[in-house]
Amino acid sequence: MISSLRRKFILIAMASLIGTMAVLCTAIGISNHFITANRVDKAISILHQNGGTFLPPGTHFDPSDFNFQITPETPFETRYFIVELTAQQEIRSVVLDHIAALDRQTVVDTISQIVNTGAKRGYVDHYRFGVFPDEAGGSTVIVLDCFLQLQAANNTLRITVIIFLACVLTVFALLLVLSKRAIRPFVDNLERQRQFVTDASHELKTPLAILSADMGLLEDTYGEDKWLESAKSQITRLDRLIKNLVELARTEETIKEDTVELFSISEIAQASADAFQPLAEADGKTLTSEIPDEISLKGVQGNFFRLFSILLDNAVKYCDPAGNIHLSVSVRGRNICISVSNPCAGVDTTQLSRYFDRFYRADTSRARSTGGYGIGLSTAKAIVTRHKGRISNYYADGVITFTAVIPQMG
Amino acid sequence: MRILVADDEPEMTMVLEALLKREHYSVDVVYNGQDALDYGLAENYDCIVLDIMMPKLDGIQALQALRSKNISTPVLLLTAKSQVEDRVAGLDSGADDYLPKPFDNREFVARVRALTRRGQGYLLEETT
Numbered sequence: 001m002i003s004s005l006r007r008k009f010i011l012i013a014m015a016s017l018i019g020t021m022a023v024l025c026t027a028i029g030i031s032n033h034f035i036t037a038n039r040v041d042k043a044i045s046i047l048h049q050n051g052g053t054f055l056p057p058g059t060h061f062d063p064s065d066f067n068f069q070i071t072p073e074t075p076f077e078t079r080y081f082i083v084e085l086t087a088q089q090e091i092r093s094v095v096l097d098h099i100a101a102l103d104r105q106t107v108v109d110t111i112s113q114i115v116n117t118g119a120k121r122g123y124v125d126h127y128r129f130g131v132f133p134d135e136a137g138g139s140t141v142i143v144l145d146c147f148l149q150l151q152a153a154n155n156t157l158r159i160t161v162i163i164f165l166a167c168v169l170t171v172f173a174l175l176l177v178l179s180k181r182a183i184r185p186f187v188d189n190l191e192r193q194r195q196f197v198t199d200a201s202h203e204l205k206t207p208l209a210i211l212s213a214d215m216g217l218l219e220d221t222y223g224e225d226k227w228l229e230s231a232k233s234q235i236t237r238l239d240r241l242i243k244n245l246v247e248l249a250r251t252e253e254t255i256k257e258d259t260v261e262l263f264s265i266s267e268i269a270q271a272s273a274d275a276f277q278p279l280a281e282a283d284g285k286t287l288t289s290e291i292p293d294e295i296s297l298k299g300v301q302g303n304f305f306r307l308f309s310i311l312l313d314n315a316v317k318y319c320d321p322a323g324n325i326h327l328s329v330s331v332r333g334r335n336i337c338i339s340v341s342n343p344c345a346g347v348d349t350t351q352l353s354r355y356f357d358r359f360y361r362a363d364t365s366r367a368r369s370t371g372g373y374g375i376g377l378s379t380a381k382a383i384v385t386r387h388k389g390r391i392s393n394y395y396a397d398g399v400i401t402f403t404a405v406i407p408q409m410g
Numbered sequence: 411m412r413i414l415v416a417d418d419e420p421e422m423t424m425v426l427e428a429l430l431k432r433e434h435y436s437v438d439v440v441y442n443g444q445d446a447l448d449y450g451l452a453e454n455y456d457c458i459v460l461d462i463m464m465p466k467l468d469g470i471q472a473l474q475a476l477r478s479k480n481i482s483t484p485v486l487l488l489t490a491k492s493q494v495e496d497r498v499a500g501l502d503s504g505a506d507d508y509l510p511k512p513f514d515n516r517e518f519v520a521r522v523r524a525l526t527r528r529g530q531g532y533l534l535e536e537t538t
Binding site for chain 2: 202208210211212213214220235246250
């Protein structure tokens with residue numbers, strides 16, 4: 001139980017970190033590329049507006065302002081070529097003064113690529129283009145070299161991803177080391193709670209024993225008396241309650257490996273069904289079962305005797321008069337499925353999930369008469385949980401069903 | 411016949427003494443493990459009733475000490491520690507019987523009778 005708590009803690013922490021950082025990296029990456037494209041498009045449109053040259057530079061330019069600014073160096077830093085196309089997509093004129101890398105042929109190829117995309121702006125290799133239609137039906141294509149900008153943007157992205165991974169790994173390593181310390185308060189609390197129940201039970205039993213012995217002596221001295229009988233039965237009840245609480249506390253401990261064995265759950269189910277058959281019949285109810293042979297399960301055998309006992313005992317207690325209780329055991333994939341159902345009128349479905357809480361009793365008036373302390377189902381849940389299974393209940397058509405699903409091989 | 415009763419709860423020893431005296435046993439009462447050991451060594455009891463949780467020496471320690479001195483008096487462990495491991499540990503330490511608390515008075519007396527019967531050779535007693 002502790003290791004699963006630790007695993008959950010690490011999982012949640014890592015998921016939060018990865019989620020946040022993924023959003024961060026994506027945001028940085030996208031906005032970076034977006035800003036880069038925007039700036040280049042701005043430069044292209046300025047070129048177009050000024051017939052292929054830049055405006056004179058402003059008087060004030062500041063590197064910390066990320067908007068596109070024209071400095072005296074801009075015309076020399078910006079590498080571009082301009083092509084004018086006719087209405088028939090043929091090259092009318094080419095201005096190559098401001099580009100070094102391309103010859104006529106490459107230009108032709110690039111232009112045809114651009115024309116084929118049919119877009120007004122976009123990227124071709126490491127160039128950004130802008131297509132501007134003119135009045136005569138032709139168009140002007142301005143192509144800007146963005147090698148440096150794209151390189152910068154990609155580098156930023158790469159660095160961001162690397163840092164992201166480094167952070168994730170570091171935090172993971174830290175969590176592995178520190179998670180034990182982080183969950184220690186919970187572990188200690190759990191341990192204290194278990195110890196408390198065992199200690200308390202011992203302390204409770206001592207005065208109970210004295211009471212019980214005193215009652216016995218009183219009875220011998222004064223003969224049978226209904227008040228004495230009542231006192232004795234309450235002592236018995238307390239004794240059983242303490243026993244159940246201790247059992248619950250011990251069941252909630254993780255399994256010691258040496259008590260785990262492979263056994264036939266079919267046999268245990270059958271034995272339990274046989275044991276409860278007369279009890280059901282004495283109460284005017286019937287018990288049917290569906291238990292295939294030879295189903296084995298890896299776990300603590302004694303726990304499963306107890307599990308069937310709890311479920312069947314509850315079923316007999318809370319089954320409607322003359323109703324039928326049904327026990328079934330089946331294999332579903334890698335799990336064993338144990339199911340006990342019985343007709344039960346007037347179940348409040350909103351409270352169903354609380355049945356497994358300690359001391360919870362469903363129907364107070366009925367519960368009083370049937371006895372029990374509300375510990376049974378929480379013990380059942382503890383048994384199923386320590387075998388890494390899940391127990392649940394549902395209510396349909398007046399029938400309440402309890403189902404435990406447990407991995408067959410532990 | 412003489413019985414030694416050891417338990418740190420005076421009200422418990424009161425009841426046990428009353429139950430045993432009714433059966434015409436002679437009863438000595440002590441309240442800790444060290445006294446239990448001392449008395450057990452000093453006198454020849456027909457049965458010793460020991461609680462486990464006691465001050466000075468606990469019941470198991472006192473029992474082991476008695477057995478190591480070859481005192482073979484039958485011992486009944488009477489205790490609130492009732493888990494299987496406790497029972498096994500108690501019996502393996504040299505006890506002849508183990509009765510968890512709370513117990514039924516009649517059962518307690520019957521078990522003491524059974525242990526003292528062994529000591530006397532097997533006599534078929536008439537049930538009262």
